[in-house]
Amino acid sequence: MHMHYLGKCFLTACLLVGFAAGCGSSSSSSSGGSTRSGGTLTVDAAASLTGAFTELATTFSQQHPGWKVVNNFNGTDQLAAQVEAGQKADVFASASTKYGEQLQSKNLLGPTKNFATNTLVIVVPASNPAGITSYHNLVSKQPKLVIGDPTVPVGSYTEQVLANLGIKESQLNIVSKEVDVKSVLAKITTGAADAGFVYITDALSAGDQVKQVKFPEAAQATATYPIGVLTDSSNKEAAQWWINLVLSPTGQAVLKKLGFGAPPSS
Amino acid sequence: MIAIFTQGSLRNGLQQPGAWTALKISFETSTISLALMILFGTPISFVLATTSFPGKTLLTTLFELPLVLPPAVAGLGLLMAFGRFGLLGSQLSALGIELPFTKAAVVMAMTFVASPLYVRQAIAAFGSVDPDLLAASRTLGAGPAKTFFRVAVPVALSGLSAGAALGWARALGEFGATILFAGSLQGRTETAPIAIYLGLEQGLDQALALGALLITVSAIVLVSVKLLARGNALRFMPG
Numbered sequence: 359m360h361m362h363y364l365g366k367c368f369l370t371a372c373l374l375v376g377f378a379a380g381c382g383s384s385s386s387s388s389s390g391g392s393t394r395s396g397g398t399l400t401v402d403a404a405a406s407l408t409g410a411f412t413e414l415a416t417t418f419s420q421q422h423p424g425w426k427v428v429n430n431f432n433g434t435d436q437l438a439a440q441v442e443a444g445q446k447a448d449v450f451a452s453a454s455t456k457y458g459e460q461l462q463s464k465n466l467l468g469p470t471k472n473f474a475t476n477t478l479v480i481v482v483p484a485s486n487p488a489g490i491t492s493y494h495n496l497v498s499k500q501p502k503l504v505i506g507d508p509t510v511p512v513g514s515y516t517e518q519v520l521a522n523l524g525i526k527e528s529q530l531n532i533v534s535k536e537v538d539v540k541s542v543l544a545k546i547t548t549g550a551a552d553a554g555f556v557y558i559t560d561a562l563s564a565g566d567q568v569k570q571v572k573f574p575e576a577a578q579a580t581a582t583y584p585i586g587v588l589t590d591s592s593n594k595e596a597a598q599w600w601i602n603l604v605l606s607p608t609g610q611a612v613l614k615k616l617g618f619g620a621p622p623s624s
Numbered sequence: 625m626i627a628i629f630t631q632g633s634l635r636n637g638l639q640q641p642g643a644w645t646a647l648k649i650s651f652e653t654s655t656i657s658l659a660l661m662i663l664f665g666t667p668i669s670f671v672l673a674t675t676s677f678p679g680k681t682l683l684t685t686l687f688e689l690p691l692v693l694p695p696a697v698a699g700l701g702l703l704m705a706f707g708r709f710g711l712l713g714s715q716l717s718a719l720g721i722e723l724p725f726t727k728a729a730v731v732m733a734m735t736f737v738a739s740p741l742y743v744r745q746a747i748a749a750f751g752s753v754d755p756d757l758l759a760a761s762r763t764l765g766a767g768p769a770k771t772f773f774r775v776a777v778p779v780a781l782s783g784l785s786a787g788a789a790l791g792w793a794r795a796l797g798e799f800g801a802t803i804l805f806a807g808s809l810q811g812r813t814e815t816a817p818i819a820i821y822l823g824l825e826q827g828l829d830q831a832l833a834l835g836a837l838l839i840t841v842s843a844i845v846l847v848s849v850k851l852l853a854r855g856n857a858l859r860f861m862p863g
Binding site: 439483487502504507509510532533534535537544545548549550551 | 700703704804808814818821831
């Protein structure tokens with residue numbers, strides 16, 4: 359029948375379009391430029407670096423006229439998967455040392471330097487519907503708690519913090535394990551959940567939409583951010599300029615302003 | 625798609641502990657979602673296809689809008705409507721209903737995003753039913769309900785089935801609206817697409833394996849629906 363045929367066409371078209379879109383996203387943009395006078399630098403950066411790296415990209419273009427920085431922000435695990443799948447980029451800046459080491463072991467990433475640290479904080483909606491004032495309330499008041507899935511960095515850090523606080527998962531009312539830290543934050547800012555664990559930098563970026571609830575420093579899990587040049591980069595020199603900028607007093611001041619901690623001294 | 629099969633191992637995917645749970649939830653929720661689409665979408669499509677009234681174009685556009693909306697926007701919209709601070713949130717919580725983070729939320733996200741595919745197809749299917757056929761049925765004494773069930777639906781069935789298959793497939797693949805509105809918890813709201821996304825961390829292999837599994841099962845269901853539709857279409861073919 360006629361409709362049936364149309365249906366088939368539509369389905370085929372959907373599959374083709376979906377496939378093409380999938381291909382497009384995996385082979386991300388990169389510069390062909392071997393020109394030293396200018397070009398485009400592609401930076402793979404953890405989603406939590408969005409604010410800082412966007413600001414520094416402007417500084418970079420001012421310092422090196424003719425050069426433009428394209429930041430590819432994504433979850434660190436997604437970035438690592440993209441690089442492993444052959445995505446061409448110049449710099450890799452992640453929210454966990456684990457993925458850097460993973461890429462280094464496959465010879466995809468050069469030596470790295472740690473440039474920042476991040477810590478966790480409990481956030482609640484500004485109206486604090488469950489009345490959370492201390493981390494003890496997570497157990498005593500059984501608020502709807504949202505955390506990151508243990509397979510993503512924020513989730514594994516949350517697991518560490520909970521273990522350090524002596525809280526078992528079975529004592530909590532966990533309603534969702536999210537795919538990234540931004541999803542955790544969205545559940546709090548929209549009031550869908552009562553409490554969540556996010557990076558301090560995300561809590562600050564949400565402004566007065568959320569309130570922070572502190573827990574003992576001793577229980578803190580520190581996320582270390584490494585940065586390095588990708589082996590496949592065709593702009594190794596410019597990539598090093600970017601890393602120098604991030605490590606410079608200018609770069610460090612921007613990171614500090616947004617809530618990041620100084621890199622570990624070692 | 626071929627790449628997913630050559631690079632991943634199906635057996636490996638089946639051995640992943642969360643894989644079956646996620647698949648089960650995906651099938652459960654997408655099937656309920658399909659049932660809702662058919663239940664409400666079929667009569668609405670029939671009315672939109674066979675009558676004309678002021679504001680019809682506007683109404684049709686409204687039904688089609690989720691098709692072009694980014695799923696993240698759809699999820700945010702659902703949260704803004706049904707979440708605790710949402711438009712209907714206070715009324716719902718007064719009734720003791722909290723939708724976010726439940727299976728019902730997964731079904732709602734799927735239905736919202738996937739139903740336009742079914743409705744569009746159903747409108748086209750009903751639109752191609754010969755109006756004389758419907759008029760004849762009415763002249764012969766059948767009421768509107770009887771005409772709908774005994775004439776319009778059987779004649780349009782092949783188009784309706786194709787629409788249902790598309791709608792179901794879209795619901796099965798739903799990710800963006802689900803993650804925002806329903807979150808993800810293994811055994812409750814973690815669907816197969818979310819498990820695939822999270823599986824990326826454990827290594828590409830696991831994600832590829834689950835992806836291959838999802839493609840296989842979807843293909844089997846789509847083919848069965850098509851075969852079923854062809855059989856029915858032959859049986860009800862007028863003349």
